[in-house]
Amino acid sequence: MAYSNPNYEHLKGAYLFAEVAKRSTQYKQAHPDRRVISLGIGDVTLPLAPAVVDAMHKAVDDMARKESLYGYGPYEGYDFLLEQIVEHDYKARGVTLDKSEIFVSDGAKSDTGNIGDIFCTRNSVLIADPAYPVYIDTNVMSGRSVTLLPCTEENGFVPVPPKESYGLVYLCSPNNPTGAVMNKEQLAAWVSYAKQHGAVLLFDGAYEAFIRDPALPRSIYEVEGAKEVAIEFRSYSKTAGFTGVRCGYTVIPKELTLTGEGGPMNANRLWLRRQSTKYNGTSYITQRGAKAVYDAEGSRQVKANIDFYLENAAIIKKGLDDRGIHCIGGANSPYIWLKCPDGLSSWDFFDRLLDECNVIGTPGEGFGECGKGWFRLTGFGSREDTLEAVSRLNRLK
Numbered sequence: 001m002a003y004s005n006p007n008y009e010h011l012k013g014a015y016l017f018a019e020v021a022k023r024s025t026q027y028k029q030a031h032p033d034r035r036v037i038s039l040g041i042g043d044v045t046l047p048l049a050p051a052v053v054d055a056m057h058k059a060v061d062d063m064a065r066k067e068s069l070y071g072y073g074p075y076e077g078y079d080f081l082l083e084q085i086v087e088h089d090y091k092a093r094g095v096t097l098d099k100s101e102i103f104v105s106d107g108a109k110s111d112t113g114n115i116g117d118i119f120c121t122r123n124s125v126l127i128a129d130p131a132y133p134v135y136i137d138t139n140v141m142s143g144r145s146v147t148l149l150p151c152t153e154e155n156g157f158v159p160v161p162p163k164e165s166y167g168l169v170y171l172c173s174p175n176n177p178t179g180a181v182m183n184k185e186q187l188a189a190w191v192s193y194a195k196q197h198g199a200v201l202l203f204d205g206a207y208e209a210f211i212r213d214p215a216l217p218r219s220i221y222e223v224e225g226a227k228e229v230a231i232e233f234r235s236y237s238k239t240a241g242f243t244g245v246r247c248g249y250t251v252i253p254k255e256l257t258l259t260g261e262g263g264p265m266n267a268n269r270l271w272l273r274r275q276s277t278k279y280n281g282t283s284y285i286t287q288r289g290a291k292a293v294y295d296a297e298g299s300r301q302v303k304a305n306i307d308f309y310l311e312n313a314a315i316i317k318k319g320l321d322d323r324g325i326h327c328i329g330g331a332n333s334p335y336i337w338l339k340c341p342d343g344l345s346s347w348d349f350f351d352r353l354l355d356e357c358n359v360i361g362t363p364g365e366g367f368g369e370c371g372k373g374w375f376r377l378t379g380f381g382s383r384e385d386t387l388e389a390v391s392r393l394n395r396l397k
C-alpha cells in the first residue's frame with residue numbers, strides 16, 4: 001500500500017487565480033464587444049534585455065563546440081556569476097559576502113519552498129499575512145504549525161515583531177501583494193527579535209530592484225548583525241524578466257548557526273548538503289544570461305525595464321489618489337494595494353471593476369485574511385492598457 005502525505009489534506013485550495021480566470025472568461029463571453037484590460041498581471045511582459053539575449057546566444061554556441069562544452073556545473077553556481085553578485089548586489093551596498101555564502105538556483109519560489117528541508121519540522125513558523133502563498137503551503141506540506149501575523153492598514157501593512165517566540169519568520173519586502181517596503185529601523189526590529197528569540201528570518205527580496213529610494217535597504221544584511229540570523233532570497237524573475245528563464249539565488253552567511261541535536265549546525269553547510277543532493281545546478285546558458293544583467297549595457301537595459309513598470313505603477317497610484325480611493329504601494333514596488341471603496345468585499349469590488357470598467361485585478365483576500373476588503377493592481381501591463389484602465393476608473397459608480 002502507498003500512503004499519501006497526509007499534510008497535503010490540510011492544504012487550502014489554491015482557487016484565487018482559477019476563480020479570477022473563471023469570472024473573467026464568463027464576463028468576456030457574455031460581452032464579446034468589450035475590451036477587457038488586465039491589471040492583475042503578476043508576471044513581466046517586456047522582452048529580455050538585448051544584452052542578456054546576446055549572452056545566452058553566445059552560451060548556446062559554447063555548448064555547440066566540444067572544446068567549450070559545459071556539463072554539470074558547480075552546485076552553488078559558476079564563479080563568473082557569484083563574483084558579480086558579491087560585487088554589485090552586496091559590496092556596492094556596503095555588505096561584505098563571500099562567494100561561498102551564495103547559492104545560485106532556478107528561482108526564489110523553489111528556494112523559499114525548499115529551505116524548510118534544513119529546519120526541524122517542530123519549528124514554529126510565523127508568516128506575515130497577507131502573503132505570497134508559497135510560504136504557508138510549503139510549511140503545511142511538511143507538517144509545521146504556521147501562525148499568521150496580521151498586517152493591517154493601521155501598521156501600514158508592515159509586520160511588527162510579536163511578543164511570542166517563533167523559530168522561523170518569513171518576511172517579504174518590497175511586499176507582494178501589498179507593495180509595502182520596510183525601512184531600516186523596521187528590519188532592525190526583526191533582527192533584534194531574531195537574536196532575542198534564537199529565530200531565523202527568511203527574507204524574500206524578489207522585488208529589491210524596484211527600490212529607488214536610496215534611504216530604503218535593499219538587503220536585510222544592511223542591518224548590523226543580520227548575518228547571524230537571516231537568509232536572503234533573490235530572483236532575476238522580476239529584476240530582469242527571467243520568469244520564463246528561471247534563475248535566482250539564496251544567501252546563507254557563514255555566521256548563521258542552528259541548534260542541532262549534537263550541538264550547533266552551520267546553516268550554510270546544511271544547505272550545500274541539501275542542494276548537492278537534490279539539485280544539479282542552474283544551466284550554464286541561464287547563468288551567462290544572469291551575468292549579463294551586471295554588465296554596463298545589461299544593467300542599463302534592465303533598469304530601463306523596471307523604470308517602465310514603476311512608471312505604470314505610479315500612473316495607477318495617481319489615478320486612484322485622484323479618485324479618492326485609498327491605496328499603498330505604487331512606489332519602490334510594481335504593486336498597488338487599494339482599499340475597496342464603499343466597504344465592498346474584495347470579490348464584490350472585483351465584479352464591479354470588471355462590470356463597470358472592464359478591468360481585471362486580484363482580490364486581496366486571496367493572499368490571506370488581512371487582504372479582505374483590499375485589492376491588488378500591478379504595473380506589469382502595457383502603457384496603453386495602464387492609461388486606458390486608469391481613465392476608465394471614472395466609470396465606477
Ligand SMILES: *Cc1c(COP(=O)(O)O)cnc(C)c1O
Pocket residue numbers: 106107108109110132172176204206234235236237238243247248
Ligand atoms: C515572483 C516572486 C518570487 C520569484 O519567484 P521565481 O521563482 O524566482 O520566479 C519570489 N517571491 C515573491 C514574493 C514573488 O512575488
